[in-house]
Amino acid sequence: MSLNVETPIVSTASAPQPLRLIDDTGHAVTDDAGGFTLPDADTLLGLYRQMVVARRFDVQVTALTRQGRLATYPSALGQEACEIAAVASLAPGDWLFPTYRDSIALLTRGVKPEDILASFRGEWHSGYDQYEHRIAPQATPLATQALHAVGLATASKLKRDSTVALALLGDGATSEGDAHEAFNFAAVWQAPVVFVVQNNQFAISVPLDKQMHCRTIADKAIGYGMPGFYVDGNDVAAMYAVTSAAVERARTGGGPTLVEGLTYRMEAHTNSDDPSRYRTAGDVEVWRRRDPIERLETYLVSIGALDDRVQASIREEAEDLAAATRECMTRPVQVDPLELFDHVYASPRPALAEQRAFLSAELAEHAALADQASATPSSSTTPPSSTTHSSSTTHSSSTTHSGAHA
Amino acid sequence: MSLNVETPIVSTASAPQPLRLIDDTGHAVTDDAGGFTLPDADTLLGLYRQMVVARRFDVQVTALTRQGRLATYPSALGQEACEIAAVASLAPGDWLFPTYRDSIALLTRGVKPEDILASFRGEWHSGYDQYEHRIAPQATPLATQALHAVGLATASKLKRDSTVALALLGDGATSEGDAHEAFNFAAVWQAPVVFVVQNNQFAISVPLDKQMHCRTIADKAIGYGMPGFYVDGNDVAAMYAVTSAAVERARTGGGPTLVEGLTYRMEAHTNSDDPSRYRTAGDVEVWRRRDPIERLETYLVSIGALDDRVQASIREEAEDLAAATRECMTRPVQVDPLELFDHVYASPRPALAEQRAFLSAELAEHAALADQASATPSSSTTPPSSTTHSSSTTHSSSTTHSGAHA
Amino acid sequence: MTLQSMAPPVGARPPAALTMAAALNAAIQDSMRDDPTVVLFGEDVGPLGGVFRVTDGLYAEFGETRVSDSPLAESGIVGTAIGMAIYGLRPVVEMQFDAFSYPAFEQIVSHLAKMRNRTRGRISLPIVIRIPYAGDIGGVEHHSDSSEAYWTATPGLTVVSPSNPADAYSMLREAIASDDPVIFMEPKSRYWMKAELALPVQTAPMNTAVVLREGTDVTLIAYGPTVKTALATAELATAEGLSIEVIDLRSLSPFDDATVGASLRKTSRAAVVHEAAQFGGYGAEVAARLTERNFFHLAAPILRITGFDIPYPSPKLEEYFLPTPDRILAALGTWEWS
Amino acid sequence: MTLQSMAPPVGARPPAALTMAAALNAAIQDSMRDDPTVVLFGEDVGPLGGVFRVTDGLYAEFGETRVSDSPLAESGIVGTAIGMAIYGLRPVVEMQFDAFSYPAFEQIVSHLAKMRNRTRGRISLPIVIRIPYAGDIGGVEHHSDSSEAYWTATPGLTVVSPSNPADAYSMLREAIASDDPVIFMEPKSRYWMKAELALPVQTAPMNTAVVLREGTDVTLIAYGPTVKTALATAELATAEGLSIEVIDLRSLSPFDDATVGASLRKTSRAAVVHEAAQFGGYGAEVAARLTERNFFHLAAPILRITGFDIPYPSPKLEEYFLPTPDRILAALGTWEWS
Ligand SMILES: Cc1ncc(C[n+]2csc(CCOP(=O)(O)OP(=O)(O)O)c2C)c(N)n1
Ligand SMILES: Cc1ncc(C[n+]2csc(CCOP(=O)(O)OP(=O)(O)O)c2C)c(N)n1
Ligand SMILES: [Mg+2]
Ligand SMILES: [Mg+2]
Numbered sequence A, B: 001m002s003l004n005v006e007t008p009i010v011s012t013a014s015a016p017q018p019l020r021l022i023d024d025t026g027h028a029v030t031d032d033a034g035g036f037t038l039p040d041a042d043t044l045l046g047l048y049r050q051m052v053v054a055r056r057f058d059v060q061v062t063a064l065t066r067q068g069r070l071a072t073y074p075s076a077l078g079q080e081a082c083e084i085a086a087v088a089s090l091a092p093g094d095w096l097f098p099t100y101r102d103s104i105a106l107l108t109r110g111v112k113p114e115d116i117l118a119s120f121r122g123e124w125h126s127g128y129d130q131y132e133h134r135i136a137p138q139a140t141p142l143a144t145q146a147l148h149a150v151g152l153a154t155a156s157k158l159k160r161d162s163t164v165a166l167a168l169l170g171d172g173a174t175s176e177g178d179a180h181e182a183f184n185f186a187a188v189w190q191a192p193v194v195f196v197v198q199n200n201q202f203a204i205s206v207p208l209d210k211q212m213h214c215r216t217i218a219d220k221a222i223g224y225g226m227p228g229f230y231v232d233g234n235d236v237a238a239m240y241a242v243t244s245a246a247v248e249r250a251r252t253g254g255g256p257t258l259v260e261g262l263t264y265r266m267e268a269h270t271n272s273d274d275p276s277r278y279r280t281a282g283d284v285e286v287w288r289r290r291d292p293i294e295r296l297e298t299y300l301v302s303i304g305a306l307d308d309r310v311q312a313s314i315r316e317e318a319e320d321l322a323a324a325t326r327e328c329m330t331r332p333v334q335v336d337p338l339e340l341f342d343h344v345y346a347s348p349r350p351a352l353a354e355q356r357a358f359l360s361a362e363l364a365e366h367a368a369l370a371d372q373a374s375a376t377p378s379s380s381t382t383p384p385s386s387t388t389h390s391s392s393t394t395h396s397s398s399t400t401h402s403g404a405h406a
Numbered sequence C, D: 001m002t003l004q005s006m007a008p009p010v011g012a013r014p015p016a017a018l019t020m021a022a023a024l025n026a027a028i029q030d031s032m033r034d035d036p037t038v039v040l041f042g043e044d045v046g047p048l049g050g051v052f053r054v055t056d057g058l059y060a061e062f063g064e065t066r067v068s069d070s071p072l073a074e075s076g077i078v079g080t081a082i083g084m085a086i087y088g089l090r091p092v093v094e095m096q097f098d099a100f101s102y103p104a105f106e107q108i109v110s111h112l113a114k115m116r117n118r119t120r121g122r123i124s125l126p127i128v129i130r131i132p133y134a135g136d137i138g139g140v141e142h143h144s145d146s147s148e149a150y151w152t153a154t155p156g157l158t159v160v161s162p163s164n165p166a167d168a169y170s171m172l173r174e175a176i177a178s179d180d181p182v183i184f185m186e187p188k189s190r191y192w193m194k195a196e197l198a199l200p201v202q203t204a205p206m207n208t209a210v211v212l213r214e215g216t217d218v219t220l221i222a223y224g225p226t227v228k229t230a231l232a233t234a235e236l237a238t239a240e241g242l243s244i245e246v247i248d249l250r251s252l253s254p255f256d257d258a259t260v261g262a263s264l265r266k267t268s269r270a271a272v273v274h275e276a277a278q279f280g281g282y283g284a285e286v287a288a289r290l291t292e293r294n295f296f297h298l299a300a301p302i303l304r305i306t307g308f309d310i311p312y313p314s315p316k317l318e319e320y321f322l323p324t325p326d327r328i329l330a331a332l333g334t335w336e337w338s
Helices: A041-066 A080-088 A103-108 A113-121 A144-158 A177-189 A218-224 A236-251 A281-288 A292-302 A308-330 A337-341 A350-375 B041-066 B080-088 B103-108 B113-121 B144-158 B177-189 B218-224 B236-251 B281-288 B292-302 B308-330 B337-341 B350-375 C020-034 C058-066 C074-086 C098-112 C148-152 C165-177 C226-239 C257-267 C282-297 C315-321 C325-333 D020-034 D058-066 D074-086 D098-112 D148-152 D165-177 D226-239 D257-267 D282-297 D315-321 D325-332
Strands: A095-097 A165-170 A193-199 A228-232 A257-262 A333-335 A393-395 B095-097 B165-170 B193-199 B228-232 B257-262 B333-335 B393-395 C016-019 C038-042 C067-069 C090-094 C128-133 C158-160 C182-187 C194-197 C210-213 C218-222 C244-248 C251-253 C270-277 C303-307 D016-019 D038-042 D067-069 D090-094 D128-133 D158-160 D182-187 D194-197 D210-213 D218-222 D244-248 D251-253 D270-277 D303-307
Touching: A041 A080, A041 A103, A041 A113, A041 A236, A041 A292, A041 A308, A080 A103, A080 A165, A080 A193, A080 A236, A080 A257, A080 A292, A095 A144, A103 A113, A113 A308, A144 A165, A144 A177, A144 A193, A144 C074, A144 C098, A177 A193, A177 A218, A177 B177, A177 C074, A177 C098, A193 A236, A218 A228, A218 A257, A218 B218, A228 A236, A236 A257, A236 A292, A333 D315, A337 A350, A337 D315, A350 C257, B041 B080, B041 B103, B041 B113, B041 B236, B041 B292, B041 B308, B080 B103, B080 B165, B080 B193, B080 B236, B080 B257, B080 B292, B095 B144, B103 B113, B113 B308, B144 B165, B144 B177, B144 B193, B144 D074, B144 D098, B177 B193, B177 B218, B177 D074, B177 D098, B193 B236, B218 B228, B218 B257, B228 B236, B236 B257, B236 B292, B333 C315, B337 B350, B337 C315, B350 D257, C016 C020, C016 C165, C020 C038, C020 C058, C020 C165, C020 C182, C038 C058, C038 C074, C058 C067, C074 C090, C074 C098, C098 C128, C098 D098, C128 C165, C148 C158, C148 C182, C148 C251, C148 C270, C148 C282, C158 C165, C165 C182, C165 C194, C210 C226, C210 C257, C218 C226, C218 C257, C226 C244, C226 C270, C226 C325, C244 C257, C257 C270, C257 C282, C270 C282, C270 C325, C282 C303, C282 D282, C282 D303, C303 C325, C303 D282, D016 D020, D016 D165, D020 D038, D020 D058, D020 D165, D020 D182, D038 D058, D038 D074, D058 D067, D074 D090, D074 D098, D098 D128, D128 D165, D148 D158, D148 D182, D148 D251, D148 D270, D148 D282, D158 D165, D165 D182, D165 D194, D210 D226, D210 D257, D218 D226, D218 D257, D226 D244, D226 D270, D226 D325, D244 D257, D257 D270, D257 D282, D270 D282, D270 D325, D282 D303, D303 D325
Parallel strands: A095 A165, A165 A193, A193 A257, A228 A257, B095 B165, B165 B193, B193 B257, B228 B257, C038 C067, C038 C090, C090 C128, C128 C182, C158 C182, C218 C244, C218 C270, C270 C303, D038 D067, D038 D090, D090 D128, D128 D182, D158 D182, D218 D244, D218 D270, D270 D303
Antiparallel strands: A333 A393, B333 B393, C016 C194, C158 C251, C210 C244, D016 D194, D158 D251, D210 D244
């Protein structure tokens, strides 16, 4: 007997269609959508507004990065439906565990552009108040944040709170051991957590078929005994319906859920990536036609929920934000070198105090040398790096650094 | 809408019955067994012989460990069907990647008792020739060996060889990130590898329901897009049928398979464990009635394949092995302290040569001091640890160490 | 039992002979009684009470909510502990043996150590990772490693190791109360060492070294399992007319420069003893920083008496690997004594 | 293309200006042409050619069988490489940035480093793990770590780091040919450093240190990214009448005691420079062992000029963290010069 015979446990059916409420062409889906129904027009209009604003922000930041204003920026262009639906499904007290990719989720949750971008501009590793926004730092080590989300959700459950945690993950990140451990801990502990995997079909240059061999990422949920949903990630209506239900399920003691949003990364991985090495313009074009904003726009116009006046107001909001973002990213960066020592430990350490004093003295000496140098411009004994420093230094925010990757 | 509604992707059916060819009471299963058929009587008799011999060995080593002859020994009592079926399904050129639990698999593959037990007796970390037997060292860090198996299998595929790798894993080990990565790499690379998970329902003291929330471990295969089989791990016929088919499938380019054998760890985790803290005698008793050897015996007797003469010959083989094992475990351990430096690097290192010379001098000095001490027995300046040493030292093999765990 | 439940305050108990394992157990128990946000989880820490019984009885007292067996995955254990700490809990987790902390390395180094700095002090991670470490218990491979050099080389971590039951209790309580993540390294060969203790006992602050035995000729620096070895060495040395001052570091990171430096300036000679391999081991930092700061007080180079630069050996060979009093004395004998 | 395919032997090429990245690329290419058992895999090393383009063009030349993008999991990468090596291949794998080697820590420390010893020399693991390390490229968090102390503290590993294109080529070829597992640390800030090279070039053996610049007053010990800094310091120092001998360690484990010791005995003063934090950093081993072996030749304590004991900072702050020539000179100025 050969194992190629189907067994009851393994599903060998080809990948199902992703769950969808509004199709590529902007029409409401009429056939069965797994019991999910279209959100009301007001909700959809709100999501539309957020997506448009988020995209404008994303495009603006990419442009600023190309100008060298930021060290790096991983764009979410094309993934707005996943990002905005995930955030919209959360209550104010819930926690979000985002990655480097998810700046627009932060924006949508109310974090100020300069606070989001502080890390990408190189000011500090995380620039916003995590407790104010209930957003963990944007995680770079892949899949690690999923475990933090499970831990926080479990703490919420132990404390009998109603706080839910939502973790954002990429398709590539699901290959990491930490993703597995997070899914398993969540299921065993029945933690109130939702995992939203944005399957944008690439991990930098590596396409999905070199990442996994299963039909869908949602299929992975079976191995943990939790519900898994395979959703059109460019359909914000479907994403919102599924993630909201998952959040509600978590909140009411139903345990974790895995939601896969099938989408596409329209931009390069980051500014230092060159996608022409691993995909064609044609590949990208296919997905441009499945744009999450356009299809919702078509639908909203068709039902009369979106007119020129509303469009104009949204565009104005987006342009204002873009202008504000430009403005704050051209403002000089303020950093205090001595702050380097301030947050490493809660308990003071004598050795760190010594190092702080050392840097402080060095900065003072450089400042003095610089003064001297400007008095006697031909002085050649000034070490090369002793340009003007002070304990709170102003930089031009343009950077010539290269090779930075998220 | 609530997520409690069933979706097409998540199977919420209760756990299926494990695949079985001979039932608890020793009768051949007549209803559908997933297309698998009972191995012939000769094969079954061979497996029976190996199981009986392996059990005798296991019981003997446990007894020797209680007497302090070994530092530790993780018994596989009750798991003989999984262990022996896995080994029997391999061709001589195939590779086995075992754990600390799988000593009887090594025995069955022809490794000598003293070579298997060298590590548990504390002579060296691995005591057999891995290339001669095509058996990797028994892995202790959980699930790590599964990746080695995938790598070896992939190398075999790249070289267009027909070598298959089989990795043994515990139920607890499947929770580790490495298990996930191994399953995924194997599936993506379509490596000729078979994973046999011995679900003995405990990870030391932790029962299965605190380890995972899915129906079966075999269900996990779905998330990797590979076949998964849920098998009665105390039915050697079923285990052998499934693992043989999986090995054959791997060999002929069909990729990896996950086989779960549902079984029970009858003994303590190791000699230093105390199972009364986490399970009752009654729990164990239930599984004693499902003994893998007894049921096969009943079946073989019922079809006339096993009679007293054969039984006697098997018993004799088992007793001979037990006697030989006792004999070699009471023989003094031979260790050469200077060998400590010989295998750390392929390229010689001056600093290690210095350390080797240091130890050599120290041993010589201690030997000299000991001679002196026996000449002048009241000498109190001899350091406490300077007992007789020589570059090849003989120890009594009894050990008083405690707290050793595999 | 919920997290909010009130337990009787921890009171004084009559003196009793306690092993280090029992002292650690009492420290966790008292911390959990005093602070409802302390939770305990890991592999086999529940009904079994841990493979060394350090968590014995805690599951029975505090129940599943506060004491639980986790799935078998160390990165998962540390990663979820981080999430719990963000939400205000104080997790105490166990790595069953220190080689089994390695799967958690990324969570420890990239998150546990860096979260506070990353968030400009907003997120504290008051987590204790208990790691039974070092050898001399006849353990098979992977059961006798000494991993302290990995943690001490990681800014953001506090790394401590008690050498006796009193410190075990006091330091573990302080570690659990600390707002910094603490790698709490328990010398497994000393789990069965006993002392007469009246709990709750408070010894020197966790971040300080202590002079355990005064001496004038040599400062012998040890921590965890080698403290007993160092004391035995000092005892033996008296016969040879050598006066050894023994320092128990207790805190590996931070390093107590003041206490150790003062001793060194008095004796002008020092040696550090640990089980881990020498190359790149923690002793290198001890020797380097003491030399930097006290060079002109030194009569001889600071010596390192350590394991060899090889993987930890099998039980039958570990006696050749471990630093012994006579090996230490022999090393001290290589100095020119003028 | 199968593993057995024959490629033209590697011949001499005319001199050309090569970056370190290009030299590394050529080393892998030549090794793969010479030895059909060499295979390359990791994250994005295929069609993309690696995020630093070190593997550029190799996928096109050698095809999917020998060059492949793996699933995104570092433990998986190292673990499968181990299995391949057992079967006779010589895998070269990449960790995309060194903080992303941490998920592979257990496979590296518990298996890669120990397999040969465990099996009494029967199983060799001729694996090269390439790790782009250190900072100064404006990288965001986790992209500028220096993890060498973790690897050098691990017996069984060979740890090397080139500082220039010629060594990059020669040492990587030697690493791939080595029967020991090699952690090959590539200083990412030097990927774009150029040199005129006629390949194949063979420099000093991989396990040796070299004196890059002779001097009489101070031995300045550097490796990887700080070699350039040390050379710049020596240049600057001439103006101040200070003669600095610069040593490029090249091999971190093993440490070339002979070469470095000889220099130190000549100058009687030494300092070691690295980017990693000081506490528990690799410089501690350098200082400790040189002091042990050369104490009575020392006129002053060996200094460590390193990063601070903090996590690597953000781009806008890294200039304050990194050792600079003037910081090194200032440190040397703290010695009493008599
Ligand atoms: C542990 C780890 N390994 C490698 C990297 C480098 N890296 C950054 S992003 C990335 C690809 C991630 O792909 P995916 O998870 O699909 O997310 P996406 O970038 O597509 O949103 C890689 C390999 C990392 N950040 N962390
Ligand atoms: C990475 C790692 N973590 C922890 C341990 C300690 N440990 C040894 S065996 C064991 C339980 C393993 O359970 P399972 O995988 O079910 O195998 P079994 O012992 O039941 O055969 C544990 C926790 C280990 N060996 N490796
Ligand atoms: Mg992706
Ligand atoms: Mg088990």
